[in-house]
Amino acid sequence: MNRLFYCWPLLWIFGCGGEFSDHSLAPVAQQSVADRIDVSYREDAQAAFGDSYPVAASQETTPQPTEASRGGFINSLKSLVEGSPVYEDEDVRDGLIQRLEQAEQDLRDIRASDRRAIANASRQIRIGRAQHSPNLVLVTLPTLHFSELERMPRLAGIRNSGMLLTDCYVSAANYSVARSELLTGRFSANSSAYQNEMNLAETIWQSGYETSLIGVWPFESHPLESGFDQWTGFASPNGLIPEFPEALFTQLTRAEIISNRRDGNDGQERINGIQILTDEAVAFFNQQKNSARPLFVHIALPTLEGLERDEMLIEYNSSIGEIVDSLNETGFSGKTCLIVTGMTSNREDMEDEFESVGTLTSSASGLNEGNLRTPMIVFWGTAVARGSVNSSPCSVVDLLPTLAEIGVAKRRPNGLSGQSLLPALRNETIGAQRLFYWRNSDGGQAARRGPWKVIVPAGENQMMLFHLPDDPAEVVDVSAEYPSILKQFLAPPAQQELVEELF
Template structure:
């Protein structure tokens, strides 16, 4: 589905010629992150059945990035990479934290300075709304990692209807249940339990984004807002009236999923209205993307990419993305060159004039792309973009450089694709370019030497398997047959 208009997204023709723009210092920054959003599930990236008018308007008057990658095809490691500017494998966070992670007392290493902390220490007013998933005990809490203002939940997901999750939580508590599933636990505001969240969760989060903009725009200092939606992550739950908007979609999962994305779009529209009302719209950079690819079994569409969430093929970690900043980011431009979400840390802190607050020993895997991005120049021609997923005693790997991408997927041999000509990764050309695949695999192996052992696993069984099989066995992963 959605095949016709997706070609427009991949077009190399730009509607606006990029030109040098003098960038003012210290804009407001809003980073909007969706959870498990499919590549083709927003109008600006080709969707014909999901309506996203607010996002489309921003994308069309900003710049669409058609070749944007996140660091990992799963939520937790991807978010860890975005906030630390490092691949999660290099800090022991290559697996999702398990449900109710407060029981294991783990989180992202405190020695890793988050982007939010750098911005906070440089004078930014910092806020986060929504899903955290980077540690649930106090020392890993958002308020301890650079956020002045946090409203949301600490785990990897949450149910959406308060009449449902509040009832189930109260029932479990009445029974004396020691550990209640964190999808049901109360939301919090700066460590205090929230009791007035009586609307659909996505609307609650959007309203908090509006509240943050309204409150913090009154001060002279710029603000950084991380809008970390959990939609359209499972469970598939939407408002009845939103589902009715998509009554023409026959598949139940797709229909509910579409309604969940629609609710995010509505919230973004409200935040844009508030930016304009407070006079902050023209001094605000908005970055929109997803933490990984969509789940094909839960209503998502990643066309024309191969596979989805969890995969090292494109559908697992190539995501929809746009930058919008009125008068500064080119309007109507399409940026087709590869970029990584790891580039956001150095790029945004540079725009914020906050580099002096980055610790001198801080390792960053990305680069500041801003100036070349504005001119529509390729900024990562010589850079490698990696991803890796461990599963069932094996390691899946994806590595891209320029037009070439090498893939090692579950129990299969290494394959090579010309990703610019074959975005669907359908034709293995490794036999024709042995030197190229050897180079890519060699660089991925060098990258693997920077990894450390996982500090946790998403469940007990995976941890036991990892230890019994003496993982990761990279000597097998990087052999070319």
């Protein structure tokens, strides 16, 4: 009875697929793309990712201590050998130093293995606590504008069943920077001092979740060393992949997609990259429907080369629809928090209009609301009011503390730029005095605190002030009427959160 009670909003909204323009939505996939790839075709992972490609945790073996590593004072021994007249023979001395250095590495490996064992033991305790936590599904698009919601009926359905956060800001135009800030919960300018802190996936993993990435990975490191138990997807620093990719990464294997080969595909229908990832997500939810552990799944959809924006929206709409249908069919929807948002800003000269937001303008400077805002949509059963809207200023860096709180993470990273959006999901107003700051490569600057937004155009010695609730299009400069507000932006803020250069 409880399951039916929690599931009915999604079933009511998403039960009817409908059509998008003149294009029917693609049918729900029944097979994983892994069933359609030639797994006998493998390339060495290191060749694909460079020297930083790691060994999967499941393939690691615990190093056995050597005789030398059981002793201490290795560095002292090296100093004695290097300075001792006994070892005048250079070859003998170098050979002994080399053995000591190997012993030192063995000792480091043993200590690292011990730390992993302690972390795993601690995690096993949390797995029991996490069994009643909701599943967490995060779907990210490289870019997303408010006006596009009406052209994506399946995404609009989630918005009608959950909450729309209207004042969510992206932090960068660079895709890999934006993904880094999502993963770390910090604006990039604040990240250097916290390089050893846990990231989003590691934080959720420590809480007892099974963590999976299905989609694009933009970094040189590998998802399996970044807190994810599983990865299926593509490597791309900017989120852009070929329309019909010829290879797919699954864990440590790079497999060829035979149907997408330009030669010798025997007339098979080609599969675009978004459909491949959608098939993988659907297959994953089917495989995990009886899992006793909660899931954290990040579905990072790419941009496909050569497609116009309207064509991309059709693909995104179809993918989101199939993902939601799968959550319903597997029974996950009643116990899942689903979040959909965009990642990067744009520098197009355009207007972005939506009923709950008003008209947002974009400009070549990249500093207007239309450049910086992206919809964030949250569905979480009865925990989030149906069809609700919240205008609290927020950012993608807030997702780490938010998901950590939803997942009841006991350990959380230090030095986060973000804050939990859980009060906003209860429809409270948060972040009234929080400062957001942006700059572009031309020297232009913008900042927002509460309802006020200030823009300093590049090369101009003036500040323009806008009251966003009354003027979201930033048309009426009210700096002359509110000099006291302007002075608040001139004073150095105590905790200014500096965002990466936008362009």
